[in-house]
Amino acid sequence: MSRWEPNARGRLEQAALALYSERGFEQTTAAQIAERAGLTERTFFRHYADKREVLFGGASALEQAFVETLAGTPETAAPIDAMGSTLQIVADFFLDRHEFARQRQAVIMANTELRERELIKLASLSDALATTLRGRGVKDPAASLTAEAGIAVFKIGFERWVGADGERPLADFLRESLDELKAVTTGG
Amino acid sequence: MSRWEPNARGRLEQAALALYSERGFEQTTAAQIAERAGLTERTFFRHYADKREVLFGGASALEQAFVETLAGTPETAAPIDAMGSTLQIVADFFLDRHEFARQRQAVIMANTELRERELIKLASLSDALATTLRGRGVKDPAASLTAEAGIAVFKIGFERWVGADGERPLADFLRESLDELKAVTTGG
Numbered sequence: 330m331s332r333w334e335p336n337a338r339g340r341l342e343q344a345a346l347a348l349y350s351e352r353g354f355e356q357t358t359a360a361q362i363a364e365r366a367g368l369t370e371r372t373f374f375r376h377y378a379d380k381r382e383v384l385f386g387g388a389s390a391l392e393q394a395f396v397e398t399l400a401g402t403p404e405t406a407a408p409i410d411a412m413g414s415t416l417q418i419v420a421d422f423f424l425d426r427h428e429f430a431r432q433r434q435a436v437i438m439a440n441t442e443l444r445e446r447e448l449i450k451l452a453s454l455s456d457a458l459a460t461t462l463r464g465r466g467v468k469d470p471a472a473s474l475t476a477e478a479g480i481a482v483f484k485i486g487f488e489r490w491v492g493a494d495g496e497r498p499l500a501d502f503l504r505e506s507l508d509e510l511k512a513v514t515t516g517g
Numbered sequence: 518m519s520r521w522e523p524n525a526r527g528r529l530e531q532a533a534l535a536l537y538s539e540r541g542f543e544q545t546t547a548a549q550i551a552e553r554a555g556l557t558e559r560t561f562f563r564h565y566a567d568k569r570e571v572l573f574g575g576a577s578a579l580e581q582a583f584v585e586t587l588a589g590t591p592e593t594a595a596p597i598d599a600m601g602s603t604l605q606i607v608a609d610f611f612l613d614r615h616e617f618a619r620q621r622q623a624v625i626m627a628n629t630e631l632r633e634r635e636l637i638k639l640a641s642l643s644d645a646l647a648t649t650l651r652g653r654g655v656k657d658p659a660a661s662l663t664a665e666a667g668i669a670v671f672k673i674g675f676e677r678w679v680g681a682d683g684e685r686p687l688a689d690f691l692r693e694s695l696d697e698l699k700a701v702t703t704g705g
């Protein structure tokens with residue numbers, strides 16, 4: 330049998346999410362995830378450091394998408410507008426992922442360790458966006474605050490999208506969330 | 518000898534920070550902290566669950582100060598203004614604490630586990646502020662976004678204050694940080 334398994338990461342991700350939803354994160358082992366996916370435990374550990382990381386396999390791709398998109402917006406755009414158009418483009422990352430995102434969020438919210446990991450992901454994303462803005466000549470504290478504002482908009486918009494029925498795309502929720510942030514900061 | 522030790526928490530906090538600065542967080546034990554403070558290891562564990570928590574002993578008092586101050590601002594104030602005046606009042610929490618805050622920040626930034634704990638503290642604070650705003654009749658997503666904006670302002674303003682020479686009070690940095698957030702969200 331070949332060691333190469335087609336789409337092993339995706340199969341492990343789906344199996345992990347199903348098991349975490351059914352019996353809880355704590356009660357699931359890497360071996361059980363591999364078995365559900367029809368793979369070996371050894372294959373599991375070739376792809377993921379531990380059972381927590383299965384839920385964060387997309388984090389570095391998401392960060393890369395954010396950074397590359399932001400870096401590619403016109404330099405003449407105001408930082409908040411560059412951030413707004415970046416959010417619109419990155420939202421496509423989650424097309425057809427509503428049900429997956431909904432299940433994943435439920436698993437994460439039920440577990441302190443996973444909530445912590447999610448916070449770290451967002452903090453890392455914020456740092457990366459601030460660095461990208463500085464690279465475009467945005468000074469501090471504007472760079473840091475624009476990055477934090479973008480992450481706040483992403484976090485709140487994402488939570489609302491996950492809590493909705495999936496009919497409207499994430500991009501809509503992110504646009505509304507940014508508009509609302511603008512309204513609240515101007516005292517509206 | 519009495520089991521009561523005057524200001525044991527403060528002494529343990531100072532001793533821990535001194536040792537973490539001198540030899541690093543990982544290389545310091547609870548026993549060493551207790552010894553430096555002239556206390557027993559048993560006394561250490563009566564006050565703190567572990568050596569990480571010594572650096573977060575003020576977190577619940579800070580959260581309480583934030584929540585009570587925000588709840589006490591006039592209900593007629595726009596949410597962002599209520600948040601702004603809350604930040605000004607809570608800043609007094611850190612009067613005469615610049616050197617302590619500077620050392621603490623350096624220790625935290627040098628250690629992944631401590632950075633994670635700091636993120637959790639801020640996320641908890643954001644949740645508490647959003648809940649308080651909802652209690653004042655602010656709807657979502659305005660409540661969540663105002664809370665996230667307040668925490669972003671606090672985080673960035675605090676980092677800038679810690680990095681400065683301590684001559685100007687934290688309140689100044691928080692006011693500037695809020696003004697800058699307003700400027701960036703309006704595309705300024």
